Amino acid sequence: MVKRKRPQVDVNVDEMLLSLSLKSFGFFQISQFLLISSTGVVVTSTIYVIVFAGSHTDFKCKNLTDVQLENFTTYTSIDHVTYETCNIKVYNEAENASLVDSLNCINGYEYTPSKERSIISQWDLVCSKNGLAELSQTCFIIGQIASAFIFPILTEKIGRRPMHITCGFFLMLSALICTFSSEYWIFVLGRILSGLFEEQCSK
Structure with missing residues (x-):
């Protein structure tokens, strides 16, 4: 069986695309481009949204109320209480700053900046929920x-x-x-x- 050689034809792809863009680029092409681009934006945003929505923010325990501080009897001074990220520590300065008690963040957390910035601050996904x-x-x-x-x-x-x-x-x-x-x-x-x-x- 004899194989026939196909004639070689020089095709200039650049000129072909240029001629199509000049002659037939209209409403259909624009609408298709916008549709494909909008789909790409939605698809990409769903992948990388967690980078912004799950961004970490600085936080610490909210301050105890006056009523809660009174539960520590003689240790009611605000100077004897330190508010850390996941616990509240109460010290007795009269006894060389010895630790009296350590509490969880019973009043929630205080975020910097605002609470609505990310899902971490919105739903308190810190400490035990980290x-x-x-x-x-x-x-x-x-x-x-x-x-x-x-x-x-x-x-x-x-x-x-x-x-x-x-x-x-x-x-x-x-x-x-x-x-x-x-x-x-x-x-x-x-x-x-x-x-x-x-x-x-x-x-």
Whole structure:
């Protein structure tokens, strides 16, 4: 069997793209570009949002009230109490500043700057709850892993375009859940769903 040689044709890709951009660049191309770009912004923001939402802030225990200080009988002076990050220490200066008692932050925590800056300060994810902010990102990755097993099968049955559009819609919905969540577990649920749908949208 004799193989025929295909004639070589010189193709200038730059001129081809330039001619297409000058002649047929209109509303359709602009709308497609904006649609693809907006999808990329949503997908990227769901991945890196934890960098800003989970930022660490300086904190210490809130001051004890006058009534609480009176429970220490003779040790009621504010000079005898130190407020640290995870505990409150009461000292007796009359006895060489010996430690009288150590308390948990019974009145909560005081953050610098404001409490609404991150999820750590909003839900007090410090001290005994330290690490829960990072756990939310782990849950996001778990959602991505689950997506790799679920959506390829659904894509084969339904089609890539319907699945991509559906996942894009639910990705924005899960991002709204994270944004307006009032409890930590709701935020974690939103992160799992974000990871689940983000993996499909990024393909």
